[in-house]
Amino acid sequence: MTAAYRLARAGVQVELFERSTDLGGLVGAFDFDGRRTDRFYHVVLPTDDRVIGLATELGLGERFRFRPTGVGFYDDGRLFSMSSLREFLTFPLLPLHDRLRLGAFVARCQLTSSHESLDGLQLESWLRRRCGRRMVERLWRPLLDSKFDGRFDDLPATYLWARTRRMSKTRDSAGREVMGWLEGGYETLIAALEAAIRSLGGTITVGAAVDSITGSAAGATGLVVNGRQRSFDAVLSTLVPFQVRALLAPALAAAAPDDHCRYLGVVCLVLRTTRSVSPYYTLNITDRRVPLTTVVEATHVVDPEFAGGTLLYVTKYVDPSHEDLSRPVEDVQRDYLGYLRTIFPTLRDDEIDAAVVQRARAVEPVHLIGGASRLPDMFPVPRLGMASTAHVYPEVVNGQAVIGVADRAAEGILEQLSVEQRAAA
Secondary structure: OHHHHHHHHOOOOOEEEEOOOOOOHHHOEEEEOOEEEEOOOOOEOOOOHHHHHHHHHOOOHHHEEEEEEOEEEEEOOEEEEOOOHHHHHOOOOOOHHHHHHHHHHHHHHHHOOOOOOOOOOEHHHHHHHHHOHHHHHHHHHHHHHHHOOOOOOOOEOHHHHHHHHHHHOOEOOOOOEEEEEEOOOHHHHHHHHHHHHHHOOOEEEEOOOEEEEEEEOOEEEEEEEOOEEEEOOOEEEOOOHHHHHOOEOHHHHOOOOOOOOEEEEEEEEEEEEOOOOOOOOEEEEOOOOOOOOEEEEHHHOOOHHHHOOEEEEEEEEEOOOOHHHOOOHHHHHHHHHHHHHHHOOOOOHHHEEEEEEEEEEEEEEEOOOOHHHHOOOOOOEOOEEEOOHHHOOOOOOOHHHHHHHHHHHHHHHHHHHHHHHHHHO
């Protein structure tokens, strides 16, 4: 949507095709028992200048709401808070020496401005050198296990460096994380982008299945959409590489870059309850007897009146082959609700207003050690752009990073069109 908007603003006649019946993809919303609700949880940080800048450009700049949020840990059957500087300094899961080392680690990440020296370092080995064996076993390994479904031996040090730098910049003077949302969620931004694209003469078609991307070694020539051949001067796909390769004509596929990432899927039980369940926006789960990644009580950021109550996302990131992505919804809902009640045993059935399971098989690329040298070419052949979350590196995937990729893609398309126009002249 951002790339289409940028191109339309530059005077390009844009046509956008979306297979789903609505727009937004993973940042889209759905009707949750009569309320529009984000399909998955999202947050905007005060430092997300691309998100805030784009929204401001579209007249939404006054609709951001930021507030301090709590961060908790669930370990050994108990809840622990790390929501302030004082709680960080007295965090009971780590002895004083390790807390000091953790503070030094965070400071070192902030002071390290370049990822180049970290790209080739194995994450766990790097953490052991910087934080010590005890902290890795007590804190980092359980967190990595929960995020990467048990497989993190091939990750570079850039993963935690980038995440630490991003999150540490959001704390206020008391050490509390400050997070926010755009009123109405990202759906508000998607709707504004749609209106802007149409007002600039662009065309948006939903429910449109792109059957293939046509072309030859000389470049892309168009699309086959719902069985109909369409000719275009340039094509931009925002599918991840392994998905778009299935659509490429043979001559284009031969030139397409390999995909060096693996991917994470997500399974999320979304609940609306009549009361607050968790005192934290984000709950990190280091007690691996509970096989979840996190519990997010989104209404610590999202307006509860908009949500219609308390909104919880009970979330597990999984390998794309994980059985929870295909198990019956009723079984997944029962099990995830059981995990939630292990953490918050006082939650009663009559306090749950609505529940639904949301799943997606490929939501986040996992870049491997040395990933900086293996990023896919965004323009592998003339007039074909392939831009996706696979280009988000060393940043972690979020709205801020994705808008950056979209801007680069739009600039590349404009440059290619300009070169061809000059050559034709």
